[in-house]
Amino acid sequence: MSDWITFALPKGRIMQDSMELFGRIGITCDEMKEESRKLVFENSEQKFRFMAVRATDVPTYVEYGCADLGVVGKDTLLEQGKNLYEPLDLKFGYCRLVVAEPKSLQESDNPLNWSNIRVATKYPNVTERYFAAKGIQVELIKLYGSIELAPLVGLSERIVDLVSTGGTLKANNLVEVETIAEVTSRLIVNRASLKTKHHRISTIIEGLEKVIGDEVKISQ
Amino acid sequence: MRFADTLPESDLPKGVKDFLPLKAAKAEYLQQCLQRVYAAWGFRPVVTPQLEYLDVLERGLGEGLRERTFRFDDRQSGRLLAFPPDITPQIARIAATRMSGLPMPLRLSYSGRVLRHTEQQAGKDRDIFQSGVELIGLDGPEADAEMIAMAVEALAAVGAQEFTVDIGQVEFFRGVMSRSTLDQALADRVADAILRKDSSELLNMLANADLDDAAKEEILALPKLYGGREVLDRAAGVVRNDRSRRALDNLDQVLNVLDVYGVLDHVTLDLGELRGLNYHTGITFQGFMAGVGRTVCSGGRYNNLTAKYGSAAPATGFTFSLLQLLFALDKTLDTVVEPFCDLLIFSTGVNLKLAQELARTLRQRGYSVARDIIDRSRADALDYARQMNYRFMAVVAGRDQEVELISVRSESSEKLSWEQMKQIDLTAKSIL
Numbered sequence: 001m002s003d004w005i006t007f008a009l010p011k012g013r014i015m016q017d018s019m020e021l022f023g024r025i026g027i028t029c030d031e032m033k034e035e036s037r038k039l040v041f042e043n044s045e046q047k048f049r050f051m052a053v054r055a056t057d058v059p060t061y062v063e064y065g066c067a068d069l070g071v072v073g074k075d076t077l078l079e080q081g082k083n084l085y086e087p088l089d090l091k092f093g094y095c096r097l098v099v100a101e102p103k104s105l106q107e108s109d110n111p112l113n114w115s116n117i118r119v120a121t122k123y124p125n126v127t128e129r130y131f132a133a134k135g136i137q138v139e140l141i142k143l144y145g146s147i148e149l150a151p152l153v154g155l156s157e158r159i160v161d162l163v164s165t166g167g168t169l170k171a172n173n174l175v176e177v178e179t180i181a182e183v184t185s186r187l188i189v190n191r192a193s194l195k196t197k198h199h200r201i202s203t204i205i206e207g208l209e210k211v212i213g214d215e216v217k218i219s220q
Numbered sequence: 221m222r223f224a225d226t227l228p229e230s231d232l233p234k235g236v237k238d239f240l241p242l243k244a245a246k247a248e249y250l251q252q253c254l255q256r257v258y259a260a261w262g263f264r265p266v267v268t269p270q271l272e273y274l275d276v277l278e279r280g281l282g283e284g285l286r287e288r289t290f291r292f293d294d295r296q297s298g299r300l301l302a303f304p305p306d307i308t309p310q311i312a313r314i315a316a317t318r319m320s321g322l323p324m325p326l327r328l329s330y331s332g333r334v335l336r337h338t339e340q341q342a343g344k345d346r347d348i349f350q351s352g353v354e355l356i357g358l359d360g361p362e363a364d365a366e367m368i369a370m371a372v373e374a375l376a377a378v379g380a381q382e383f384t385v386d387i388g389q390v391e392f393f394r395g396v397m398s399r400s401t402l403d404q405a406l407a408d409r410v411a412d413a414i415l416r417k418d419s420s421e422l423l424n425m426l427a428n429a430d431l432d433d434a435a436k437e438e439i440l441a442l443p444k445l446y447g448g449r450e451v452l453d454r455a456a457g458v459v460r461n462d463r464s465r466r467a468l469d470n471l472d473q474v475l476n477v478l479d480v481y482g483v484l485d486h487v488t489l490d491l492g493e494l495r496g497l498n499y500h501t502g503i504t505f506q507g508f509m510a511g512v513g514r515t516v517c518s519g520g521r522y523n524n525l526t527a528k529y530g531s532a533a534p535a536t537g538f539t540f541s542l543l544q545l546l547f548a549l550d551k552t553l554d555t556v557v558e559p560f561c562d563l564l565i566f567s568t569g570v571n572l573k574l575a576q577e578l579a580r581t582l583r584q585r586g587y588s589v590a591r592d593i594i595d596r597s598r599a600d601a602l603d604y605a606r607q608m609n610y611r612f613m614a615v616v617a618g619r620d621q622e623v624e625l626i627s628v629r630s631e632s633s634e635k636l637s638w639e640q641m642k643q644i645d646l647t648a649k650s651i652l
Contacts (some may be wrong), residue, residue, distance in 0.1 A: 065513035
């Protein structure tokens with residue numbers, strides 16, 4: 001089976017965007033179009049396999065070599081710091097990783113005066129590195145979802161989270177204060193796969209490079 | 221239920237493992253395969269100590285390993301001691317001191333265990349089995365090629381099917397960077413992006429950097445300079461600086477030698493490979509197996525190391541991670557490494573002498589033979605033999621009685637005379 005190429009893709013919209021992009025260089029999977037609860041899809045003619053996994057698990061599958069290639073947001077890569085190649089910015093799934101706080105706080109707040117602040121986030125590593133680089137001590141509160149709730153109920157003063165359109169922040173009376181990183185989906189590659197299957201994988205990378213547009217787009 | 225209640229009393233620290241017989245046999249097999257290759261190329265084993273003075277050891281450790289060293293006080297000397305996190309600096313020390321009077325080159329091999337601190341994460345070993353070689357006193361491309369050819373041969377010897385030894389040359393990158401005027405912080409970020417082959421981030425970083433277009437072009441080419449031998453031509457088309465060009469010449473010469481050794485099929489190139497940048501001085505390489513995420517071996521040239529112990533000599537070498545190999549080859553090894561003992565001798569009578577005599581005879585003939593010393597029934601003994609992976613069981617009663625030889629797997633048996641039993645060919649009987 002080692003002449004197969006396996007992709008790890010995050011379930012949902014990014015998976016659709018990925019397959020649409022792959023389709024443009026002739027990589028397809030009819031099996032995926034049918035409604036099903038399957039987690040692994042195959043195109044046995046082209047010898048491609050696609051695994052649908054949680055976005056935050058994509059780097060793990062690729063790092064361990066269970067998948068040769070994967071598609072994942074730069075936010076996840078920054079957070080996990082895995083030993084992987086990330087040769088292509090696929091330009092979709094655009095969003096920003098930002099520091100946000102309640103509008104009421106912002107009016108009296110000057111980021112230059114921040115010290116010892118409490119931040120709720122799904123991204124403790126990125127958050128810690130970001131504030132450490134600025135010389136600010138933070139107390140991190142790791143949450144797994146609905147981060148916007150934290151400042152509303154007094155769990156933290158600020159949050160670090162992804163925003164794409166800004167709608168959710170606005171609806172919860174939060175405003176962006178700083179941008180930590182701009183995020184898009186990346187193609188990631190297992191190190192051993194790039195070496196041991198280098199012909200097939202370079203062909204895919206070079207092919208995709210030609211069809212990726214210049215415009216970054218939001219995936220929602 | 222609280223988790224604390226469920227922790228067994230005899231647990232182990234994270235990152236270390238017990239190896240039970242089946243696994244241990246595989247590890248030993250791998251080690252022997254590797255050592256046979258080293259010996260065939262004229263490398264002689266050395267044994268290094270498990271403790272060193274930290275200040276002595278540290279001289280030879282690269283940045284990344286220094287902070288991963290286990291260290292503590294020595295009550296005898298009052299100095300700090302360390303468990304070596306790597307064997308190469310120990311060999312460099314030995315070569316530069318105790319062996320400095322010998323003619324060069326030195327071809328030395330080692331197998332041993334080292335300890336390293338790791339981040340708290342599942343699956344990261346702290347107890348690492350290393351097996352490798354060092355070739356000290358030679359600087360030419362032929363010496364680098366010798367290391368790579370040996371690594372390929374070693375991978376084939378342990379039974380790896382699809383594998384690649386991926387070659388880099390850190391001087392190529394240094395040549396590219398020596399032309400640029402980037403400040404250190406940006407240069408580090410550039411190296412990191414190249415390491416991840418992240419072209420888009422590299423492009424962003426360099427967009428506003430104060431560099432001429434040619435220098436930018438050289439840097440931007442690095443993440444894509446990987447593949448087969450054609451990489452050398454592509455690279456030559458991009459770089460203008462002499463240092464990088466010399467690195468390409470060096471690679472070309474190494475590949476020519478590898479061609480003669482017939483291993484080019486297993487070789488790929490990657491000029492953007494910067495692992496070990498602070499340590500290595502020329503050719504570097506890493507062994508990859510299909511389907512295994514991590515490298516199974518790594519090596520390269522380190523011409524500045526032995527000088528730190530008082531006697532400068534060019535050197536190159538490689539090391540295999542036995543645990544990575546074991547993980548990668550676990551299934552394949554099932555077919556090669558026989559976890560079996562040949563024979564269990566079960567005695568029914570009170571006279572045990574016969575059983576002991578038979579055991580001695582067959583051991584002398586090279587078979588692995590154990591005596592079932594416990595007093596139990598034939599059926600229980602057979603059950604024991606099955607669970608403990610014996611291939612045969614012999615039931616011995618008395619000198620005038622026949623010996624019953626039972627195949628443990630099929631339970632078929634035959635009666636043999638005493639003389640027949642002593643002459644038995646248990647290898648041929650494996651079909652039974």
